[in-house]
Amino acid sequence: MPLSLFDHRKLRHYRELHAVSGPFDHWFGGRISDFGIRFVNVDDVPLHLLYSLDLVDPSVPVEIPGVTRLPLLYGFRCMSVDTTFIYRALNDTEVELIDPTLFSDDADIPYAGYPRHFPASPISFCRERYDPTVAEDALALQGIFGLDGLSGSEMARAIQIAFSEKRYDGSVYEYAHVERPKASEYANWTDEQVLRHFGCAPFIQDAPSGSCANPDCPAEVIGHVGPTEVVLDDTAPSEPMAKQAAAMGLDINAMMVEYFGTNRLIIEAHDIRAYTMRVIAVHQPDADDELIWNDPYNQIVFQVCEACHCICATQQCD
Numbered sequence: 001m002p003l004s005l006f007d008h009r010k011l012r013h014y015r016e017l018h019a020v021s022g023p024f025d026h027w028f029g030g031r032i033s034d035f036g037i038r039f040v041n042v043d044d045v046p047l048h049l050l051y052s053l054d055l056v057d058p059s060v061p062v063e064i065p066g067v068t069r070l071p072l073l074y075g076f077r078c079m080s081v082d083t084t085f086i087y088r089a090l091n092d093t094e095v096e097l098i099d100p101t102l103f104s105d106d107a108d109i110p111y112a113g114y115p116r117h118f119p120a121s122p123i124s125f126c127r128e129r130y131d132p133t134v135a136e137d138a139l140a141l142q143g144i145f146g147l148d149g150l151s152g153s154e155m156a157r158a159i160q161i162a163f164s165e166k167r168y169d170g171s172v173y174e175y176a177h178v179e180r181p182k183a184s185e186y187a188n189w190t191d192e193q194v195l196r197h198f199g200c201a202p203f204i205q206d207a208p209s210g211s212c213a214n215p216d217c218p219a220e221v222i223g224h225v226g227p228t229e230v231v232l233d234d235t236a237p238s239e240p241m242a243k244q245a246a247a248m249g250l251d252i253n254a255m256m257v258e259y260f261g262t263n264r265l266i267i268e269a270h271d272i273r274a275y276t277m278r279v280i281a282v283h284q285p286d287a288d289d290e291l292i293w294n295d296p297y298n299q300i301v302f303q304v305c306e307a308c309h310c311i312c313a314t315q316q317c318d
Ligand SMILES: [Zn+2]
Pocket: 212, 213, 214, 217, 218, 219, 276, 305, 306, 307, 308, 309, 310
């Protein structure tokens, strides 16, 4: 815990109050079956219910036709092969999994003896300070809401703050520092261009893609990526997986070869679509919270597509 919610229309930020009941019916954890959720296209899915959100609450910035409760799901025990999960809530109980539809179930990822579900607890949300015209606030959520609310003088202050060495404020949301890259192609960029391009707080690694990955999404196709061959035992795992695997003493490459039954995978060609994905929530544990990752510098980013209403959950870590 905690979860942050982001309202893109009103430019508001809400933060979870863990184990604090409020006027709305929000929950952390619990068994998926306790909420009556079933998957319409896949059996026996080892996903975790991270949150069940009451969409009646105006603090929850999501509108999906026919849905009043939204499950935030993630495959913590499936991460040896996938760290991105895409699904769609069809109504308050039925969920369609879009990608992946095949799952690993690794009992010792992210840590040994990982729980099959988290203990259920009621939660509520409180509004956090955020003023898009103030440099510090805009920088802290640049990757969510951008910097367009800043005046010329506040942008100048934002540049001074972002390029300074005073990057750590002691919280886990502290990634607003920006450095000018040494490559010659950036030599003529202004400080504002560098800040706008490379600033991505609160994200640990980078702002997530705005293009929907649901192959059936009706959003306009604006580009195309050809097929790519991947040799599994010659491929470095993603940084998050490499860290988790090193901590567990696991050989991720060997696990992937065993799981897929082959050493060569073809990543299918896919389309790039108009940017319809909006970050609705980011989960990052408190510094003393060991339950989810045993490490506070891990984020799960939840996006919703405005065109097909799918939810995309991705992971980032330091
Ligand atoms: Zn979509």
